Amino acid sequence: MPEYERLPQPATADIDLVTVLQALGDPVRMRLFTSYADGREHSCDPGHLGLDHLHKSTVSHHMRVMREAGLTTTRVAGRNRYVSLRRRDLDARFPGLLGALLASVSGDD
Amino acid sequence: MPEYERLPQPATADIDLVTVLQALGDPVRMRLFTSYADGREHSCDPGHLGLDHLHKSTVSHHMRVMREAGLTTTRVAGRNRYVSLRRRDLDARFPGLLGALLASVSGDD
DNA sequence: ACGTCTGTTTGACAATCATCCACCAATCCA
DNA sequence: TGGATTGGTGGATGATTGTCAAACAGACGT
Known part of the structure:
Protein backbone atom coordinates (compact mmCIF):
# COMPACT_ATOMS: atom_id res chain seq x y z
CA MET A 1 0.00 0.00 0.00
CA PRO A 2 1.44 3.37 -0.94
CA GLU A 3 1.19 6.04 1.70
CA TYR A 4 0.29 9.33 0.10
CA GLU A 5 1.47 12.65 1.28
CA ARG A 6 -0.86 14.06 -1.37
CA LEU A 7 -4.03 12.48 -2.59
CA PRO A 8 -3.95 11.72 -6.33
CA GLN A 9 -4.78 14.64 -8.58
CA PRO A 10 -4.56 15.38 -12.31
CA ALA A 11 -1.41 16.94 -13.72
CA THR A 12 -1.72 20.61 -14.55
CA ALA A 13 -1.70 19.95 -18.27
CA ASP A 14 -4.53 17.46 -17.87
CA ILE A 15 -6.94 19.83 -16.16
CA ASP A 16 -10.00 20.07 -18.38
CA LEU A 17 -11.97 23.29 -18.56
CA VAL A 18 -15.38 21.69 -18.93
CA THR A 19 -14.68 19.42 -15.99
CA VAL A 20 -13.65 22.40 -13.89
CA LEU A 21 -16.81 24.29 -14.78
CA GLN A 22 -18.93 21.27 -14.08
CA ALA A 23 -17.31 21.00 -10.67
CA LEU A 24 -18.12 24.64 -9.96
CA GLY A 25 -21.66 24.28 -11.25
CA ASP A 26 -22.93 23.20 -7.85
CA PRO A 27 -23.81 25.49 -4.95
CA VAL A 28 -21.98 23.46 -2.33
CA ARG A 29 -18.78 23.22 -4.32
CA MET A 30 -18.97 26.90 -5.22
CA ARG A 31 -19.19 27.61 -1.52
CA LEU A 32 -16.12 25.49 -0.87
CA PHE A 33 -14.33 27.15 -3.76
CA THR A 34 -14.87 30.64 -2.40
CA SER A 35 -13.86 29.50 1.06
CA TYR A 36 -10.62 28.16 -0.36
CA ALA A 37 -9.93 31.41 -2.16
CA ASP A 38 -8.03 32.72 0.85
CA GLY A 39 -5.14 30.55 -0.25
CA ARG A 40 -4.89 28.74 3.06
CA GLU A 41 -5.32 25.11 3.86
CA HIS A 42 -8.65 23.92 5.17
CA SER A 43 -9.66 20.83 7.03
CA CYS A 44 -12.54 18.71 5.82
CA ASP A 45 -14.78 19.46 8.76
CA PRO A 46 -18.21 20.40 7.37
CA GLY A 47 -18.96 22.58 10.36
CA HIS A 48 -16.40 25.31 9.97
CA LEU A 49 -17.53 26.16 6.43
CA GLY A 50 -21.21 26.67 7.01
CA LEU A 51 -22.09 23.21 5.78
CA ASP A 52 -23.59 21.85 8.98
CA HIS A 53 -26.64 20.68 7.13
CA LEU A 54 -24.59 18.25 5.05
CA HIS A 55 -23.41 14.84 6.05
CA LYS A 56 -19.69 14.19 6.41
CA SER A 57 -19.64 11.81 3.51
CA THR A 58 -21.45 14.28 1.28
CA VAL A 59 -18.79 16.88 1.89
CA SER A 60 -16.16 14.23 1.28
CA HIS A 61 -17.80 13.47 -2.05
CA HIS A 62 -17.76 17.11 -3.11
CA MET A 63 -14.13 17.46 -2.16
CA ARG A 64 -13.25 14.43 -4.19
CA VAL A 65 -15.01 15.89 -7.22
CA MET A 66 -13.07 19.12 -6.85
CA ARG A 67 -9.76 17.35 -6.39
CA GLU A 68 -10.32 15.10 -9.41
CA ALA A 69 -11.28 18.12 -11.48
CA GLY A 70 -7.94 19.68 -10.60
CA LEU A 71 -9.33 22.51 -8.51
CA THR A 72 -7.85 21.51 -5.19
CA THR A 73 -4.95 19.63 -3.74
CA THR A 74 -5.12 17.58 -0.57
CA ASP A 89 -1.56 25.48 -11.49
CA LEU A 90 -4.94 26.88 -12.48
CA ASP A 91 -3.51 30.30 -13.26
CA ALA A 92 -0.92 28.62 -15.44
CA ARG A 93 -3.48 26.54 -17.28
CA PHE A 94 -6.31 29.09 -17.51
CA PRO A 95 -4.83 32.56 -17.09
CA GLY A 96 -7.25 35.02 -15.53
CA LEU A 97 -10.05 32.53 -15.08
CA LEU A 98 -9.84 32.11 -11.32
CA GLY A 99 -9.61 35.82 -10.79
CA ALA A 100 -12.66 36.45 -12.93
CA LEU A 101 -14.60 33.70 -11.19
CA LEU A 102 -13.80 34.96 -7.72
CA ALA A 103 -14.60 38.52 -8.73
CA SER A 104 -17.89 37.31 -10.18
CA VAL A 105 -18.98 35.45 -7.09
CA SER A 106 -18.11 38.45 -4.96
CA GLY A 107 -20.46 40.70 -6.90
CA ASP A 108 -23.17 38.08 -6.92
CA ASP A 109 -25.61 39.57 -4.42
CA MET B 1 -51.09 34.31 -26.14
CA PRO B 2 -48.24 36.77 -26.49
CA GLU B 3 -46.17 36.55 -29.61
CA TYR B 4 -42.52 36.77 -28.70
CA GLU B 5 -39.94 38.47 -30.75
CA ARG B 6 -37.51 37.12 -28.15
CA LEU B 7 -37.88 33.88 -26.30
CA PRO B 8 -38.12 34.39 -22.53
CA GLN B 9 -34.82 34.85 -20.75
CA PRO B 10 -33.69 35.93 -17.29
CA ALA B 11 -33.03 39.60 -16.60
CA THR B 12 -29.38 40.53 -16.42
CA ALA B 13 -29.51 41.00 -12.66
CA ASP B 14 -31.03 37.55 -12.25
CA ILE B 15 -28.27 35.66 -14.04
CA ASP B 16 -26.79 33.25 -11.54
CA LEU B 17 -23.12 32.37 -11.68
CA VAL B 18 -23.51 28.76 -10.60
CA THR B 19 -26.25 28.24 -13.15
CA VAL B 20 -24.04 29.71 -15.87
CA LEU B 21 -21.14 27.45 -14.93
CA GLN B 22 -23.43 24.46 -14.80
CA ALA B 23 -24.62 25.31 -18.29
CA LEU B 24 -21.04 25.46 -19.52
CA GLY B 25 -20.12 22.25 -17.75
CA ASP B 26 -21.15 20.14 -20.72
CA PRO B 27 -19.07 19.48 -23.84
CA VAL B 28 -21.90 20.15 -26.27
CA ARG B 29 -22.89 23.43 -24.69
CA MET B 30 -19.27 24.50 -24.43
CA ARG B 31 -19.00 23.84 -28.14
CA LEU B 32 -22.04 25.99 -28.79
CA PHE B 33 -20.67 28.67 -26.49
CA THR B 34 -17.40 28.95 -28.37
CA SER B 35 -19.24 28.94 -31.67
CA TYR B 36 -21.34 31.83 -30.47
CA ALA B 37 -18.27 33.76 -29.38
CA ASP B 38 -18.04 35.39 -32.79
CA GLY B 39 -20.87 37.65 -31.67
CA ARG B 40 -23.06 36.79 -34.63
CA GLU B 41 -26.47 35.20 -34.69
CA HIS B 42 -26.71 31.50 -35.35
CA SER B 43 -29.56 29.32 -36.46
CA CYS B 44 -30.48 26.21 -34.52
CA ASP B 45 -29.47 23.81 -37.26
CA PRO B 46 -27.30 21.09 -35.65
CA GLY B 47 -25.43 20.51 -38.90
CA HIS B 48 -23.64 23.79 -39.33
CA LEU B 49 -21.96 23.60 -35.91
CA GLY B 50 -20.39 20.17 -36.11
CA LEU B 51 -23.20 18.56 -34.15
CA ASP B 52 -24.44 16.21 -36.83
CA HIS B 53 -24.32 13.30 -34.44
CA LEU B 54 -26.97 14.89 -32.22
CA HIS B 55 -30.69 14.84 -32.73
CA LYS B 56 -32.52 18.06 -33.44
CA SER B 57 -34.39 17.89 -30.17
CA THR B 58 -31.19 17.33 -28.21
CA VAL B 59 -29.69 20.51 -29.61
CA SER B 60 -32.94 22.29 -28.88
CA HIS B 61 -32.69 21.11 -25.29
CA HIS B 62 -29.13 22.41 -24.91
CA MET B 63 -30.07 25.76 -26.35
CA ARG B 64 -32.93 26.06 -23.93
CA VAL B 65 -30.58 25.36 -21.02
CA MET B 66 -28.21 28.06 -22.22
CA ARG B 67 -30.99 30.57 -22.76
CA GLU B 68 -32.53 29.92 -19.35
CA ALA B 69 -29.11 30.27 -17.74
CA GLY B 70 -28.83 33.70 -19.32
CA LEU B 71 -25.98 32.85 -21.67
CA THR B 72 -27.84 33.36 -24.91
CA THR B 73 -30.71 35.30 -26.36
CA THR B 74 -33.03 33.97 -29.05
CA ASP B 89 -25.25 41.53 -20.27
CA LEU B 90 -22.74 38.94 -19.14
CA ASP B 91 -19.88 41.40 -19.17
CA ALA B 92 -21.97 43.76 -17.08
CA ARG B 93 -22.88 41.09 -14.58
CA PHE B 94 -19.57 39.19 -14.46
CA PRO B 95 -16.83 41.50 -15.69
CA GLY B 96 -13.96 39.67 -17.31
CA LEU B 97 -15.48 36.24 -16.96
CA LEU B 98 -16.43 35.65 -20.58
CA GLY B 99 -13.07 36.82 -21.80
CA ALA B 100 -11.24 34.53 -19.42
CA LEU B 101 -13.45 31.60 -20.37
CA LEU B 102 -12.97 32.10 -24.08
CA ALA B 103 -9.23 32.55 -23.63
CA SER B 104 -9.14 29.36 -21.57
CA VAL B 105 -10.97 27.28 -24.11
CA SER B 106 -8.71 28.56 -26.84
CA GLY B 107 -5.58 27.38 -25.05
CA ASP B 108 -7.18 24.05 -24.21
CA ASP B 109 -5.25 21.75 -26.52
C1' DA C 1 -54.50 24.45 -49.89
C1' DC C 2 -50.87 21.50 -49.55
C1' DG C 3 -46.41 20.03 -48.66
C1' DT C 4 -42.02 21.62 -46.70
C1' DC C 5 -39.02 23.57 -43.46
C1' DT C 6 -37.35 24.92 -38.76
C1' DG C 7 -37.57 24.10 -34.39
C1' DT C 8 -40.17 22.68 -30.01
C1' DT C 9 -42.67 19.56 -26.94
C1' DT C 10 -43.59 15.30 -24.79
C1' DG C 11 -42.47 10.82 -23.31
C1' DA C 12 -39.23 7.21 -22.48
C1' DC C 13 -34.90 5.49 -20.88
C1' DA C 14 -30.29 4.88 -19.20
C1' DA C 15 -26.73 7.32 -16.81
C1' DT C 16 -25.14 10.37 -13.60
C1' DC C 17 -25.52 12.80 -9.33
C1' DA C 18 -26.32 14.57 -4.51
C1' DT C 19 -27.53 12.94 -0.37
C1' DC C 20 -27.91 9.99 3.64
C1' DC C 21 -26.70 6.02 6.43
C1' DA C 22 -23.92 2.48 8.39
C1' DC C 23 -19.61 0.84 8.66
C1' DC C 24 -14.65 1.11 8.22
C1' DA C 25 -9.50 2.75 8.48
C1' DA C 26 -5.96 5.26 10.24
C1' DT C 27 -4.21 8.28 13.73
C1' DC C 28 -3.77 10.41 18.00
C1' DC C 29 -4.08 10.64 23.11
C1' DA C 30 -4.61 9.25 27.81
C1' DT D 1 -4.47 -0.77 24.94
C1' DG D 2 -8.65 1.46 24.43
C1' DG D 3 -11.34 5.27 23.20
C1' DA D 4 -11.94 9.33 20.60
C1' DT D 5 -11.20 11.89 16.35
C1' DT D 6 -10.95 12.64 11.33
C1' DG D 7 -12.28 11.35 7.26
C1' DG D 8 -13.37 7.88 3.58
C1' DT D 9 -16.00 3.68 1.44
C1' DG D 10 -19.94 1.30 -0.20
C1' DG D 11 -24.76 0.76 -0.71
C1' DA D 12 -29.33 2.72 -1.31
C1' DT D 13 -32.39 6.18 -3.04
C1' DG D 14 -34.65 9.90 -5.21
C1' DA D 15 -33.69 13.65 -8.46
C1' DT D 16 -31.64 15.44 -12.40
C1' DT D 17 -29.74 14.95 -16.95
C1' DG D 18 -28.50 13.79 -21.88
C1' DT D 19 -30.27 11.47 -25.54
C1' DC D 20 -33.49 9.75 -28.99
C1' DA D 21 -37.96 9.17 -31.27
C1' DA D 22 -42.35 10.61 -32.57
C1' DA D 23 -45.63 13.89 -32.83
C1' DC D 24 -46.70 18.74 -33.07
C1' DA D 25 -46.80 23.98 -34.42
C1' DG D 26 -46.10 27.86 -36.99
C1' DA D 27 -44.29 29.96 -41.22
C1' DC D 28 -43.03 29.75 -45.94
C1' DG D 29 -43.45 28.66 -51.02
C1' DT D 30 -45.77 27.17 -54.89
Whole structure:
Protein backbone atom coordinates (compact mmCIF):
# COMPACT_ATOMS: atom_id res chain seq x y z
CA MET A 1 0.00 0.00 0.00
CA PRO A 2 1.44 3.37 -0.94
CA GLU A 3 1.19 6.04 1.70
CA TYR A 4 0.29 9.33 0.10
CA GLU A 5 1.47 12.65 1.28
CA ARG A 6 -0.86 14.06 -1.37
CA LEU A 7 -4.03 12.48 -2.59
CA PRO A 8 -3.95 11.72 -6.33
CA GLN A 9 -4.78 14.64 -8.58
CA PRO A 10 -4.56 15.38 -12.31
CA ALA A 11 -1.41 16.94 -13.72
CA THR A 12 -1.72 20.61 -14.55
CA ALA A 13 -1.70 19.95 -18.27
CA ASP A 14 -4.53 17.46 -17.87
CA ILE A 15 -6.94 19.83 -16.16
CA ASP A 16 -10.00 20.07 -18.38
CA LEU A 17 -11.97 23.29 -18.56
CA VAL A 18 -15.38 21.69 -18.93
CA THR A 19 -14.68 19.42 -15.99
CA VAL A 20 -13.65 22.40 -13.89
CA LEU A 21 -16.81 24.29 -14.78
CA GLN A 22 -18.93 21.27 -14.08
CA ALA A 23 -17.31 21.00 -10.67
CA LEU A 24 -18.12 24.64 -9.96
CA GLY A 25 -21.66 24.28 -11.25
CA ASP A 26 -22.93 23.20 -7.85
CA PRO A 27 -23.81 25.49 -4.95
CA VAL A 28 -21.98 23.46 -2.33
CA ARG A 29 -18.78 23.22 -4.32
CA MET A 30 -18.97 26.90 -5.22
CA ARG A 31 -19.19 27.61 -1.52
CA LEU A 32 -16.12 25.49 -0.87
CA PHE A 33 -14.33 27.15 -3.76
CA THR A 34 -14.87 30.64 -2.40
CA SER A 35 -13.86 29.50 1.06
CA TYR A 36 -10.62 28.16 -0.36
CA ALA A 37 -9.93 31.41 -2.16
CA ASP A 38 -8.03 32.72 0.85
CA GLY A 39 -5.14 30.55 -0.25
CA ARG A 40 -4.89 28.74 3.06
CA GLU A 41 -5.32 25.11 3.86
CA HIS A 42 -8.65 23.92 5.17
CA SER A 43 -9.66 20.83 7.03
CA CYS A 44 -12.54 18.71 5.82
CA ASP A 45 -14.78 19.46 8.76
CA PRO A 46 -18.21 20.40 7.37
CA GLY A 47 -18.96 22.58 10.36
CA HIS A 48 -16.40 25.31 9.97
CA LEU A 49 -17.53 26.16 6.43
CA GLY A 50 -21.21 26.67 7.01
CA LEU A 51 -22.09 23.21 5.78
CA ASP A 52 -23.59 21.85 8.98
CA HIS A 53 -26.64 20.68 7.13
CA LEU A 54 -24.59 18.25 5.05
CA HIS A 55 -23.41 14.84 6.05
CA LYS A 56 -19.69 14.19 6.41
CA SER A 57 -19.64 11.81 3.51
CA THR A 58 -21.45 14.28 1.28
CA VAL A 59 -18.79 16.88 1.89
CA SER A 60 -16.16 14.23 1.28
CA HIS A 61 -17.80 13.47 -2.05
CA HIS A 62 -17.76 17.11 -3.11
CA MET A 63 -14.13 17.46 -2.16
CA ARG A 64 -13.25 14.43 -4.19
CA VAL A 65 -15.01 15.89 -7.22
CA MET A 66 -13.07 19.12 -6.85
CA ARG A 67 -9.76 17.35 -6.39
CA GLU A 68 -10.32 15.10 -9.41
CA ALA A 69 -11.28 18.12 -11.48
CA GLY A 70 -7.94 19.68 -10.60
CA LEU A 71 -9.33 22.51 -8.51
CA THR A 72 -7.85 21.51 -5.19
CA THR A 73 -4.95 19.63 -3.74
CA THR A 74 -5.12 17.58 -0.57
CA ARG A 75 -2.20 17.12 1.77
CA VAL A 76 -2.41 14.20 4.14
CA ALA A 77 -1.02 14.72 7.62
CA GLY A 78 -1.89 12.22 10.25
CA ARG A 79 -5.62 11.88 10.50
CA ASN A 80 -6.18 15.31 9.01
CA ARG A 81 -6.36 16.28 5.35
CA TYR A 82 -5.57 19.81 4.37
CA VAL A 83 -7.32 21.01 1.25
CA SER A 84 -6.24 24.09 -0.66
CA LEU A 85 -6.80 25.67 -4.04
CA ARG A 86 -4.36 24.84 -6.87
CA ARG A 87 -4.11 28.51 -7.61
CA ARG A 88 -0.71 28.45 -9.28
CA ASP A 89 -1.56 25.48 -11.49
CA LEU A 90 -4.94 26.88 -12.48
CA ASP A 91 -3.51 30.30 -13.26
CA ALA A 92 -0.92 28.62 -15.44
CA ARG A 93 -3.48 26.54 -17.28
CA PHE A 94 -6.31 29.09 -17.51
CA PRO A 95 -4.83 32.56 -17.09
CA GLY A 96 -7.25 35.02 -15.53
CA LEU A 97 -10.05 32.53 -15.08
CA LEU A 98 -9.84 32.11 -11.32
CA GLY A 99 -9.61 35.82 -10.79
CA ALA A 100 -12.66 36.45 -12.93
CA LEU A 101 -14.60 33.70 -11.19
CA LEU A 102 -13.80 34.96 -7.72
CA ALA A 103 -14.60 38.52 -8.73
CA SER A 104 -17.89 37.31 -10.18
CA VAL A 105 -18.98 35.45 -7.09
CA SER A 106 -18.11 38.45 -4.96
CA GLY A 107 -20.46 40.70 -6.90
CA ASP A 108 -23.17 38.08 -6.92
CA ASP A 109 -25.61 39.57 -4.42
CA MET B 1 -51.09 34.31 -26.14
CA PRO B 2 -48.24 36.77 -26.49
CA GLU B 3 -46.17 36.55 -29.61
CA TYR B 4 -42.52 36.77 -28.70
CA GLU B 5 -39.94 38.47 -30.75
CA ARG B 6 -37.51 37.12 -28.15
CA LEU B 7 -37.88 33.88 -26.30
CA PRO B 8 -38.12 34.39 -22.53
CA GLN B 9 -34.82 34.85 -20.75
CA PRO B 10 -33.69 35.93 -17.29
CA ALA B 11 -33.03 39.60 -16.60
CA THR B 12 -29.38 40.53 -16.42
CA ALA B 13 -29.51 41.00 -12.66
CA ASP B 14 -31.03 37.55 -12.25
CA ILE B 15 -28.27 35.66 -14.04
CA ASP B 16 -26.79 33.25 -11.54
CA LEU B 17 -23.12 32.37 -11.68
CA VAL B 18 -23.51 28.76 -10.60
CA THR B 19 -26.25 28.24 -13.15
CA VAL B 20 -24.04 29.71 -15.87
CA LEU B 21 -21.14 27.45 -14.93
CA GLN B 22 -23.43 24.46 -14.80
CA ALA B 23 -24.62 25.31 -18.29
CA LEU B 24 -21.04 25.46 -19.52
CA GLY B 25 -20.12 22.25 -17.75
CA ASP B 26 -21.15 20.14 -20.72
CA PRO B 27 -19.07 19.48 -23.84
CA VAL B 28 -21.90 20.15 -26.27
CA ARG B 29 -22.89 23.43 -24.69
CA MET B 30 -19.27 24.50 -24.43
CA ARG B 31 -19.00 23.84 -28.14
CA LEU B 32 -22.04 25.99 -28.79
CA PHE B 33 -20.67 28.67 -26.49
CA THR B 34 -17.40 28.95 -28.37
CA SER B 35 -19.24 28.94 -31.67
CA TYR B 36 -21.34 31.83 -30.47
CA ALA B 37 -18.27 33.76 -29.38
CA ASP B 38 -18.04 35.39 -32.79
CA GLY B 39 -20.87 37.65 -31.67
CA ARG B 40 -23.06 36.79 -34.63
CA GLU B 41 -26.47 35.20 -34.69
CA HIS B 42 -26.71 31.50 -35.35
CA SER B 43 -29.56 29.32 -36.46
CA CYS B 44 -30.48 26.21 -34.52
CA ASP B 45 -29.47 23.81 -37.26
CA PRO B 46 -27.30 21.09 -35.65
CA GLY B 47 -25.43 20.51 -38.90
CA HIS B 48 -23.64 23.79 -39.33
CA LEU B 49 -21.96 23.60 -35.91
CA GLY B 50 -20.39 20.17 -36.11
CA LEU B 51 -23.20 18.56 -34.15
CA ASP B 52 -24.44 16.21 -36.83
CA HIS B 53 -24.32 13.30 -34.44
CA LEU B 54 -26.97 14.89 -32.22
CA HIS B 55 -30.69 14.84 -32.73
CA LYS B 56 -32.52 18.06 -33.44
CA SER B 57 -34.39 17.89 -30.17
CA THR B 58 -31.19 17.33 -28.21
CA VAL B 59 -29.69 20.51 -29.61
CA SER B 60 -32.94 22.29 -28.88
CA HIS B 61 -32.69 21.11 -25.29
CA HIS B 62 -29.13 22.41 -24.91
CA MET B 63 -30.07 25.76 -26.35
CA ARG B 64 -32.93 26.06 -23.93
CA VAL B 65 -30.58 25.36 -21.02
CA MET B 66 -28.21 28.06 -22.22
CA ARG B 67 -30.99 30.57 -22.76
CA GLU B 68 -32.53 29.92 -19.35
CA ALA B 69 -29.11 30.27 -17.74
CA GLY B 70 -28.83 33.70 -19.32
CA LEU B 71 -25.98 32.85 -21.67
CA THR B 72 -27.84 33.36 -24.91
CA THR B 73 -30.71 35.30 -26.36
CA THR B 74 -33.03 33.97 -29.05
CA ARG B 75 -34.67 36.15 -31.61
CA VAL B 76 -37.69 34.72 -33.36
CA ALA B 77 -38.11 35.55 -37.02
CA GLY B 78 -40.60 33.55 -38.99
CA ARG B 79 -39.79 29.89 -38.70
CA ASN B 80 -36.18 30.60 -37.79
CA ARG B 81 -34.67 31.38 -34.40
CA TYR B 82 -31.46 33.30 -34.20
CA VAL B 83 -29.35 32.58 -31.16
CA SER B 84 -26.54 34.82 -29.99
CA LEU B 85 -24.42 35.37 -26.90
CA ARG B 86 -25.60 37.92 -24.34
CA ARG B 87 -22.12 39.35 -24.29
CA ARG B 88 -23.03 42.81 -23.07
CA ASP B 89 -25.25 41.53 -20.27
CA LEU B 90 -22.74 38.94 -19.14
CA ASP B 91 -19.88 41.40 -19.17
CA ALA B 92 -21.97 43.76 -17.08
CA ARG B 93 -22.88 41.09 -14.58
CA PHE B 94 -19.57 39.19 -14.46
CA PRO B 95 -16.83 41.50 -15.69
CA GLY B 96 -13.96 39.67 -17.31
CA LEU B 97 -15.48 36.24 -16.96
CA LEU B 98 -16.43 35.65 -20.58
CA GLY B 99 -13.07 36.82 -21.80
CA ALA B 100 -11.24 34.53 -19.42
CA LEU B 101 -13.45 31.60 -20.37
CA LEU B 102 -12.97 32.10 -24.08
CA ALA B 103 -9.23 32.55 -23.63
CA SER B 104 -9.14 29.36 -21.57
CA VAL B 105 -10.97 27.28 -24.11
CA SER B 106 -8.71 28.56 -26.84
CA GLY B 107 -5.58 27.38 -25.05
CA ASP B 108 -7.18 24.05 -24.21
CA ASP B 109 -5.25 21.75 -26.52
C1' DA C 1 -54.50 24.45 -49.89
C1' DC C 2 -50.87 21.50 -49.55
C1' DG C 3 -46.41 20.03 -48.66
C1' DT C 4 -42.02 21.62 -46.70
C1' DC C 5 -39.02 23.57 -43.46
C1' DT C 6 -37.35 24.92 -38.76
C1' DG C 7 -37.57 24.10 -34.39
C1' DT C 8 -40.17 22.68 -30.01
C1' DT C 9 -42.67 19.56 -26.94
C1' DT C 10 -43.59 15.30 -24.79
C1' DG C 11 -42.47 10.82 -23.31
C1' DA C 12 -39.23 7.21 -22.48
C1' DC C 13 -34.90 5.49 -20.88
C1' DA C 14 -30.29 4.88 -19.20
C1' DA C 15 -26.73 7.32 -16.81
C1' DT C 16 -25.14 10.37 -13.60
C1' DC C 17 -25.52 12.80 -9.33
C1' DA C 18 -26.32 14.57 -4.51
C1' DT C 19 -27.53 12.94 -0.37
C1' DC C 20 -27.91 9.99 3.64
C1' DC C 21 -26.70 6.02 6.43
C1' DA C 22 -23.92 2.48 8.39
C1' DC C 23 -19.61 0.84 8.66
C1' DC C 24 -14.65 1.11 8.22
C1' DA C 25 -9.50 2.75 8.48
C1' DA C 26 -5.96 5.26 10.24
C1' DT C 27 -4.21 8.28 13.73
C1' DC C 28 -3.77 10.41 18.00
C1' DC C 29 -4.08 10.64 23.11
C1' DA C 30 -4.61 9.25 27.81
C1' DT D 1 -4.47 -0.77 24.94
C1' DG D 2 -8.65 1.46 24.43
C1' DG D 3 -11.34 5.27 23.20
C1' DA D 4 -11.94 9.33 20.60
C1' DT D 5 -11.20 11.89 16.35
C1' DT D 6 -10.95 12.64 11.33
C1' DG D 7 -12.28 11.35 7.26
C1' DG D 8 -13.37 7.88 3.58
C1' DT D 9 -16.00 3.68 1.44
C1' DG D 10 -19.94 1.30 -0.20
C1' DG D 11 -24.76 0.76 -0.71
C1' DA D 12 -29.33 2.72 -1.31
C1' DT D 13 -32.39 6.18 -3.04
C1' DG D 14 -34.65 9.90 -5.21
C1' DA D 15 -33.69 13.65 -8.46
C1' DT D 16 -31.64 15.44 -12.40
C1' DT D 17 -29.74 14.95 -16.95
C1' DG D 18 -28.50 13.79 -21.88
C1' DT D 19 -30.27 11.47 -25.54
C1' DC D 20 -33.49 9.75 -28.99
C1' DA D 21 -37.96 9.17 -31.27
C1' DA D 22 -42.35 10.61 -32.57
C1' DA D 23 -45.63 13.89 -32.83
C1' DC D 24 -46.70 18.74 -33.07
C1' DA D 25 -46.80 23.98 -34.42
C1' DG D 26 -46.10 27.86 -36.99
C1' DA D 27 -44.29 29.96 -41.22
C1' DC D 28 -43.03 29.75 -45.94
C1' DG D 29 -43.45 28.66 -51.02
C1' DT D 30 -45.77 27.17 -54.89
